[in-house]
Amino acid sequence: xxxxxxxxxxxxxxxxxxxxxxxxxxxxxxxxxxxxxxxxxxxxxxxxxxxxxxxxxxxxxxxxxxxxxxxxxxxxxxxxxxxxxxxxxxxxxxxxxxxxxxxxxxxxxxxxxxxxxxxxxxxxxxxxxxxxxxxxxxxxxxxxxxxxxxxxxxxxxxxxxxxxxxxxxxxxxxxxxxxxxxxxxxxxxxxxxxxxxxxxxxxxxxxxxxxxxxxxxxxxxxxxxxxxxxxxxxxxxxxxxxxxxxxxxxxxxxxxxxxxxxxxxxxxxxxxxxxxxxxxxxxxxxxxxxxxxxxxxxxxxxxxxxxxxxxxxxxxxxxxxxxxxxxxxxxxxxxxxxxxxxx
Amino acid sequence: xxxxxxxxxxxxxxxxxxxxxxxxxxxxxxxxxxxxxxxxxxxxxxxxxxxxxxxxxxxxxxxxxxxxxxxxxxxxxxxxxxxxxxxxxxxxxxxxxxxxxxxxxxxxxxxxxxxxxxxxxxxxxxxxxxxxxxxxxxxxxxxxxxxxxxxxxxxxxxxxxxxxxxxxxxxxxxxxxxxxxxxxxxxxxxxxxxxxxxxxxxxxxxxxxxxxxxxxxxxxxxxxxxxxxxxxxxxxxxxxxxxxxxxxxxxxxxxxxxxxxxxxxxxxxxxxxxxxxxxxxxxxxxxxxxxxxxxxxxxxxxxxxxxxxxxxxxxxxxxxxxxxxxxxxxxxxxxxxxxxxxxxxxxxxxxxxxxxxxxxxxxxxxxxxxxxxxxxxxxxxxxxxxxxxxxxxxxxxxxxxxxxxxxxxxxxxxxxxx
Numbered sequence: 001x002x003x004x005x006x007x008x009x010x011x012x013x014x015x016x017x018x019x020x021x022x023x024x025x026x027x028x029x030x031x032x033x034x035x036x037x038x039x040x041x042x043x044x045x046x047x048x049x050x051x052x053x054x055x056x057x058x059x060x061x062x063x064x065x066x067x068x069x070x071x072x073x074x075x076x077x078x079x080x081x082x083x084x085x086x087x088x089x090x091x092x093x094x095x096x097x098x099x100x101x102x103x104x105x106x107x108x109x110x111x112x113x114x115x116x117x118x119x120x121x122x123x124x125x126x127x128x129x130x131x132x133x134x135x136x137x138x139x140x141x142x143x144x145x146x147x148x149x150x151x152x153x154x155x156x157x158x159x160x161x162x163x164x165x166x167x168x169x170x171x172x173x174x175x176x177x178x179x180x181x182x183x184x185x186x187x188x189x190x191x192x193x194x195x196x197x198x199x200x201x202x203x204x205x206x207x208x209x210x211x212x213x214x215x216x217x218x219x220x221x222x223x224x225x226x227x228x229x230x231x232x233x234x235x236x237x238x239x240x241x242x243x244x245x246x247x248x249x250x251x252x253x254x255x256x257x258x259x260x261x262x263x264x265x266x267x268x269x270x271x272x273x274x275x276x277x278x279x280x281x282x283x284x285x286x287x288x289x290x291x292x293x294x295x296x297x298x299x300x301x302x303x304x305x306x307x308x309x310x311x312x313x314x315x316x317x318x319x320x321x322x323x324x325x326x327x328x329x330x331x332x333x334x335x336x337x338x339x340x341x342x343x
Numbered sequence: 344x345x346x347x348x349x350x351x352x353x354x355x356x357x358x359x360x361x362x363x364x365x366x367x368x369x370x371x372x373x374x375x376x377x378x379x380x381x382x383x384x385x386x387x388x389x390x391x392x393x394x395x396x397x398x399x400x401x402x403x404x405x406x407x408x409x410x411x412x413x414x415x416x417x418x419x420x421x422x423x424x425x426x427x428x429x430x431x432x433x434x435x436x437x438x439x440x441x442x443x444x445x446x447x448x449x450x451x452x453x454x455x456x457x458x459x460x461x462x463x464x465x466x467x468x469x470x471x472x473x474x475x476x477x478x479x480x481x482x483x484x485x486x487x488x489x490x491x492x493x494x495x496x497x498x499x500x501x502x503x504x505x506x507x508x509x510x511x512x513x514x515x516x517x518x519x520x521x522x523x524x525x526x527x528x529x530x531x532x533x534x535x536x537x538x539x540x541x542x543x544x545x546x547x548x549x550x551x552x553x554x555x556x557x558x559x560x561x562x563x564x565x566x567x568x569x570x571x572x573x574x575x576x577x578x579x580x581x582x583x584x585x586x587x588x589x590x591x592x593x594x595x596x597x598x599x600x601x602x603x604x605x606x607x608x609x610x611x612x613x614x615x616x617x618x619x620x621x622x623x624x625x626x627x628x629x630x631x632x633x634x635x636x637x638x639x640x641x642x643x644x645x646x647x648x649x650x651x652x653x654x655x656x657x658x659x660x661x662x663x664x665x666x667x668x669x670x671x672x673x674x675x676x677x678x679x680x681x682x683x684x685x686x687x688x689x690x691x692x693x694x695x696x697x698x699x700x701x702x703x704x705x706x707x708x709x710x711x712x713x714x715x716x717x718x719x720x721x722x723x724x725x726x727x728x729x730x731x732x733x734x735x736x737x738x739x740x741x742x743x744x745x746x747x748x749x750x751x752x753x754x755x756x757x758x759x760x761x
Binding site: 057058059060061064086089090091158159183192202203204206217218219324327328329330331332334335336338339340341342343 | 448451452454455458459462463464465466469535536537538541542545603604605625626704708709710712717720722723724725726727728
């Protein structure tokens with residue numbers, strides 16, 4: 001009898017572990033590593049959930065294919081703002097019930113703008129250079145476009161996003177007027193005209209990890225990427241990289257649940273865990289992205305705080321990204337950008 | 344004599360007519376053959392034919408079928424002359440449809456679909472649907488135009504009317520840099536947005552160059568391999584096969600390292616004083632072609648080699664003994680026999696090259712992106728599956744046309760893979 005009971009137990013155990021399984025998808029690299037330390041490992045330990053991690057590059061198509069095939073295997077996905085808006089409007093994400101997250105929506109940066117996703121971090125698109133190779137480095141966005149003062153290749157994201165904004169900034173448009181100018185055909189022409197001036201000096205990247213690598217290899221003199229990637233190279237690889245905060249473009253990442261996930265409750269639990277102020281603050285120990293939960297700020301160490309995009313000194317001339325503008329005009333601008341690249 | 348008279352049919356021992364028995368045996372043999380083929384056939388249908396058919400369907404199917412969302416509007420627009428702004432009835436229908444869409448959360452679909460053709464309209468449609476909820480009784484025309492001036496434009500209505508069928512030529516046209524204007528006639532997209540034609544031509548051009556390069560490099564090696572005694576040729580064969588067995592991604596990354604400004608190749612060039620500064624190898628067409636040639640070389644070489652192995656050396660010997668010079672004997676006797684291998688190898692490489700994605704993305708520059716890269720952008724970033732399918736469909740059609748021309752010139756029956 002005891003033997004049977006023991007057998008039943010061993011059989012039952014894996015089954016229950018199976019029940020508490022969750023697949024979390026994020027962007028890989030230093031960013032996902034920070035999520036592992038701050039959220040995934042502690043959550044798995046606390047709740048006994050078996051968490052499978054996957055990486056993606058923001059391919060909204062993968063989520064859509066799963067939802068349409070009614071075979072959702074991703075339970076929690078880290079999405080950017082444009083994906084959060086587009087995917088929500090197309091009904092492939094679960095609408096978020098903030099009561100279940102247990103946080104005041106107004107305390108989340110940008111929380112009021114998103115119905116299907118919970119903001120998690122504030123990251124920023126910046127550009128950086130290697131101070132070992134460039135003693136008197138660039139200080140402003142205008143320097144990024146100044147090939148006389150700083151000859152050599154610069155790496156930019158293969159996407160019009162932020163590049164058009166920077167081009168206008170370098171052309172003398174104030175940060176607060178960027179989207180007003182960019183909404184007009186003349187403004188778009190003006191941005192592309194400015195980009196023309198550095199076109200032959202640009203290396204176009206598609207994955208965020210490329211820029212630190214290209215900088216380290218000496219392939220480029222400066223390059224854009226997300227601030228956490230540079231911070232990681234400085235802190236862990238002991239590179240002498242310097243971030244230029246002028247014209248930084250803070251934007252957020254959010255947690256979303258694909259529609260029809262069979263583990264919605266557990267997904268909510270995970271998001272709630274990852275939204276707690278203490279846990280949010282803990283993530284800054286691993287990567288310099290600002291917590292989206294404003295209540296987390298008091299828990300952050302001061303020497304970490306100064307490297308966050310949200311530090312007041314870094315915010316002086318920041319671009320406030322307009323996700324709605326990109327949701328509307330993104331397709332046209334990407335098309336034009338690709339055509340411009342191909343010429 | 345007996346068998347020729349009708350009533351006396353030849354029967355087997357158990358009394359069944361022999362003809363019937365034979366048929367039965369034949370049938371069971373056929374069934375067995377079909378049964379053996381069936382798993383593969385099913386596999387091909389499920390994993391190859393069906394996805395391709397779905398893709399072709401997606402290219403002309405309107406996945407955001409907004410005639411489902413705006414049924415009344417579509418109805419009302421049937422009698423619209425297409426010249427002036429539609430009348431009150433169409434606006435009333437739109438108001439009713441938008442109210443329903445807001446309830447069903449389908450307004451975003453309309454916004455997304457119209458945004459493909461009228462950039463920037465997405466948020467206006469979604470906002471209008473939200474405002475339409477509060478619309479009381481008519482007249483609707485002025486009220487809706489007041490919500491957003493976009494509803495007072497002929498182009499908006501023409502685009503809605505064009506979307507009334509579940510089928511659309513929109514994506515195919517877009518993939519050929521064409522569009523329809525408000526009068527429903529074809530026009531080219533503005534030059535600053537025109538890209539696809541250039542990229543199609545570029546894709547075929549790169550594929551051609553790579554095929555030529557693999558042929559020029561591969562043919563002599565295949566010849567050497569076929570001529571050498573086995574113990575040497577086996578060793579050399581390893582050099583061909585070893586890279587062949589390595590993952591495409593690994594080899595592309597290796598080229599990424601080699602071709603860098605301060606990579607091995609550039610350092611060698613500078614060491615030998617061939618150039619004083621780094622040669623631009625990476626992020627350039629040259630780099631793309633070098634890396635792709637390396638990856639494709641075995642695909643061209645192996646079919647040529649296997650055909651060469653079967654050519655009897657006595658043919659060339661006979662030609663030589665009849666007085667042909669070494670080149671003449673090679674060119675007129677040996678070479679024509681290798682053509683089936685060349686045909687197979689080149690076609691294989693050319694078609695594989697058309698689908699390259701990772702290599703041009705990593706090693707190539709912005710002007711080296713091929714059709715696959717655009718397909719990836721359409722799917723992953725724009726979430727526009729119609730356009731991706733249209734691009735894929737055009738690439739497939741172009742490949743098939745090319746294949747049939749090739750078939751006319753060379754003949755597929757002459758092709759040998761070994």
